[in-house]
Amino acid sequence: MNNLFISYNYAVSHNLPPKSQKLQEYWLASDGVYARSHRPELEICLQIAHTHIAGLAQIQPYFKLNVPKVPASIITDIINAARINPHQEILFYLGVVNSQWWCHTPAQEASSTHVRWAKPRQGRSLENTNLRYSQTLVEIHSHGCMRAIPSNQDNQEESGKFRIFGIIGTVDKKPTIYTRVGAYNHFLEIDPNLIFEL
Structure with a gap:
């Protein structure tokens, strides 16, 4: 099968070869199936299925x-912004250029249970917002006073992207942060301390 975006591979050695130019690589290994993706700022290899296959190597x-x-x-600025109206979710895009992080709050439609990007109003540049979105490495939104746990809606909206996703919750008490990496249609929960200076 020849796919322009995905490669399918067998792990015949514990050491994976250099990353390919594909958006995603699937690896069949002795203990299951792995997905590997990369972009300049981020690399990930995560196990997406468990099984036992004789004759193949294990992948870390x-x-x-x-x-x-x-x-x-x-992060402090994001939490403070989420606390202004704790009964309405808010969305932020974060990216990094030359080791310097930026934070962008796009035009958005929000309620107490959802938030999504909205077409910018007059005076805001649609081109600037699209550029910010394409350069986003971390997409983070608040859950207000609720817990920082992904909802089914979050799962749907975050599928198909390769970036880090964060949720800020319980902003009315002690704020909590949940983070995961989305590798297109696969997610891996990760420690927020790996992403943020907390």
Whole structure:
């Protein structure tokens, strides 16, 4: 099968070869199936199915952030913004250029149970928002006073992307942060301390 975006591979050695130019690689290994993806700022190899296959090598999953962690000042600003109206979700895009992080709050439609990007109003640049979106490495939104746990709606909206996703919850008490990496249609929960300076 020849796919322009995905490669299918067998793990015949514990050491994986250099990353391909494909968006996603699937690897059949002795203990299951793995998905490997990369972009300049981020690399991930995660197990997506468990099984036993004789004759193949085992693969070690990994997560690599190739840029500095998100500064504590940005997280503080996000939490403070979420606390202004704790009964309405809010969305942020974070990216990094030359090891410097930026935070963008796009035009959005929000309620107490959902938030999504909205076409910018007059005076805001649609081109700037699209550029920010395409450069986003971390997409983070609040759950207000609720717990920081992905909802079914979050799962749907975050599928098909390769980036880090975060949720800020319980902003009315002690704020909590949930993070995971989305590798297209696969998710891996990760420790927020791997992403943020907390």
